[in-house]
Amino acid sequence: MGRVFVAGSINMDVVATADRHPRVGETVAGRQVLYFPGGKGANQAVAASRLGARTTLIGRLGRDSLGAELKAFLGDQGIDLGYVVETAEAHTGTAIITVAEADNTIVVVPGANGLVGADDVKVVPLLKGDVAVSQFEIPLPTIAAFFHRARAAGAVTVLNPAPAQKMPGELLALVDILVLNETELGFLAGVELSESDAADRIIDVARKLQAREDQTICVTLGKRGVLALAGHEEISVAGRVVKALDTTGAGDCFVGALAAQLADGAPLREALTFANAAASISVQRMSAGPSMPTGAEVAAIL
Secondary structure, X not given: OOOEEEEOOOEEEEEEEEOOOOOOOOOOOEEEEEEEEEOHHHHHHHHHHHOOOOEEEEXXXXXXXXXXXXXXXXXXXXXXXXXXXEEOOOOOEEEEEEEEOOEEEEEEEOHHHHHOOHHHHOOOOOOOOOEEEEEOOOOHHHHHHHHHHHHHHOOEEEEEOOOOOOOOHHHHOOOOXXXXXXXXXXXXXXXXXXXXXXXXXXXXXXXHHOOOOOOEEEEEOHHHOEEEEEOOEEEEEOOOOOOOOOOOOHHHHHHHHHHHHHHOOOOHHHHHHHHHHXXXXXXXXXXXXXXXXXXXXXXXXX
């Protein structure tokens, strides 16, 4: 069994719940404020670890009370934190999240996450069979250095390009599996996509974005399921009907679950089905990191 290495962000999520989201310039009364461990990198690492993968997180925390709290939580999840650096140069990353009607809006203040550099990832002991995961909440040059290291070691590279931003073609070419939603796919491909677009259109856009013939582009569609273009093969996984409570972290759950399955040697279609089921569990719970399911919970609904 391979291991999962996640290079990414570690945040404290400050969550305010309300009956509806405020319009621009408007103030609405909230119901409660909650504090949860989060950050896309940490969320994905928690998901992979809870599902049984040997997981290492690479990132940075501020030398402050939030950083200490996050480190304790992540350690309790069984994650190797030997490559998490504490720094006095910046505060711990923070996300301000508003949740209303099961949807969320998020403002992320990177803090220490913006200091994760090439030196943090070049010493990671990746081997063939491992899975290297990253997202866009740390600097892009750091991700490129991490993926160069991973490909040289024979590891599989998985990129979740969120929050969406333009990336150089050189970075995209280093990605074995790109995991994104239809909005992010449209942004990177330079076309308009929406929830109502047909599967063949989404696959066509994914095909135009492919940087290599053997690259996999996986598009998560929420309740509509998952579409993937694996080289020339098209894969479809049906959605699962659940009552969503909080969609924060659902995409991260999917990525972490996919990485755990790939590290365990699962075929892609099987791994996608498992990850889709895991994400459907996470949306039925509040918060990001703490909402990630266990392997037994996923197995129970498959």
